[in-house]
Amino acid sequence: MRGCNRVGKDCDNCYMMTDAHRFEGVPGHPFELGAVFRLVPENLPLPLKWTKPNRIFVNSMSDFFHPKAPVDYLRDCCRVMVEAPWHAYQVLTKRSERMRELLNGELRFAAQADHIWWGVSAGLREGLPRIEDLRESPAKNRFLSLEPLLEDLGEINLEGISWVITGGESGPRAREVRLAWVTSIRDQCQAAGVPLFFKQWGGRRKWLTGHILDGRTYRDFPTEIRGPVKNKAERMAVIGEMEAKYGLTDTAKSLIGRKANRTNHKTK
Numbered sequence: 001m002r003g004c005n006r007v008g009k010d011c012d013n014c015y016m017m018t019d020a021h022r023f024e025g026v027p028g029h030p031f032e033l034g035a036v037f038r039l040v041p042e043n044l045p046l047p048l049k050w051t052k053p054n055r056i057f058v059n060s061m062s063d064f065f066h067p068k069a070p071v072d073y074l075r076d077c078c079r080v081m082v083e084a085p086w087h088a089y090q091v092l093t094k095r096s097e098r099m100r101e102l103l104n105g106e107l108r109f110a111a112q113a114d115h116i117w118w119g120v121s122a123g124l125r126e127g128l129p130r131i132e133d134l135r136e137s138p139a140k141n142r143f144l145s146l147e148p149l150l151e152d153l154g155e156i157n158l159e160g161i162s163w164v165i166t167g168g169e170s171g172p173r174a175r176e177v178r179l180a181w182v183t184s185i186r187d188q189c190q191a192a193g194v195p196l197f198f199k200q201w202g203g204r205r206k207w208l209t210g211h212i213l214d215g216r217t218y219r220d221f222p223t224e225i226r227g228p229v230k231n232k233a234e235r236m237a238v239i240g241e242m243e244a245k246y247g248l249t250d251t252a253k254s255l256i257g258r259k260a261n262r263t264n265h266k267t268k
Contacts, residue, residue, distance in 0.1 A: 001062040001069060002030060003037035007094045010123045010150060013173050016061050030061075037068045041246035044076060045239040047084040051229050058091045065095035071106050076242065078110035083238045085115045085227030092119045092145055096133035103137040111138045114225035117163070119143035123150050135160050141222070147199060148174075152181045158192040163222040167211070168202030177202060182213060195220035 004016060011017075017035055024034035047056065058064055058081070064074070081089050093099050103111040103118065110116055118139035120130035123146055134142050135157075142161050146153065148169030158164070166185050168177030182198065189196040198218040201209035211217060242248075 001037065001039055001059055001064070001066065003033070003035045004062050004066060005035070005037070007063075008124065008126055010121065010127060010148065011094070013148070013169060013171055013175070015171070018171070019061075037062065037066055039069070039073055041073075041242070042248055044080055044242045044246065047080055047087050048235045048239050050084075050087070053086045053088075053226060053229075055088045055090065055224075058089050063093050063095055064091050065093045065098040065102065067095065067098065071102065074102065075106055076245070078107050078116075080238070080242070081116055082110055082113055083230070084235075085113070086229045087115065088224045088226060089116045090119060090143070091116065092121060094121050094127070094130065096120045096130035100133040100137045103139055108138060112140045114140065115227060117141040117143050117222075119145055119163075119165075121145045121147070122153070123148045125151060125153060128153065128156070131157065131161075143222070146185060148202065149177050149181055149185070150175055152178075152184065154184075156185070156188055158188060158194050161192075161194055163195050163197070164189050165197045165199060167199030168206075168209075170200065170202040170204075170206040172204055174203050186213065186218060195222050197221065 003020065004014070006012075006014075006017075020031045020035035023029045023031040026032055047054075058077070064077070081087075099118065099120070111118070118134065118137065118141065120127070120134045122128050122130050122144060131144060134144075141163075143163035143165065144156075144161055146156075146164060146166040149166050150169065164185065166182060169175050186196055186198070196218045197220060198211055198213050200206050200211045203209045211219070
């Protein structure tokens with residue numbers, strides 16, 4: 001999927017919106033249509049084509065639980081993730097209520113997968129209720145993205161949370177992040193035994209501010225459990241099913257390798 005719309009103040013400087021507006025109207029560009037939400041089914045089979053294990057940030061240019069995303073389409077996205085368990089997937093959302101509803105319903109089959117991580121964004125206090133929505137889902141692996149961190153979040157309930165990411169905002173209109181806000185999260189994670197990934201201090205020149213906190217880095221990952229790579233026949237069966245369902249033409253499929261790496265996913 002590509003495109004999104006604002007949910008709250010933490011969306012004000014969204015990098016996706018910046019890219020979408022920058023390339024709106026450029027013929028053939030992935031963001032030719034700007035930030036308008038749309039499905040990109042030609043990218044659905046990609047994880048099954050990559051036999052080298054990756055860590056995939058699902059929907060870095062949208063929100064997986066956007067209200068315009070059809071449930072049947074989300075089910076197919078989850079089907080691909082389940083069928084390609086040699087990758088680790090990070091699914092992050094601000095639409096936590098819909099996530100809770102679907103993980104308790106139509107997408108429950110993917111909620112308990114060892115290799116899929118479900119997370120919510122909460123860089124402001126107004127986003128903290130999203131954590132409770134996440135906790136009320138049957139997700140086996142839960143993580144928090146407390147970024148961009150824009151204020152002191154106070155005490156956070158980390159029960160059932162297996163990983164926390166935090167960091168400052170970057171870009172020309174970056175809002176400040178304070179040391180005390182970051183150390184509070186760091187201390188709470190250490191007390192709860194939760195791995196912390198401190199991404200950056202951010203700012204207009206994030207390459208200068210770096211990611212050192214109190215003299216050291218905090219770039220910890222949780223333990224990941226992945227499955228084996230399936231044989232070609234098994235992978236091609238699912239790929240063929242998806243391509244037939246969405247009527248992918250040879251022209252559409254030829255765009256996959258050229259566009260997907262820079263627009264629809266991130267590997268870390």
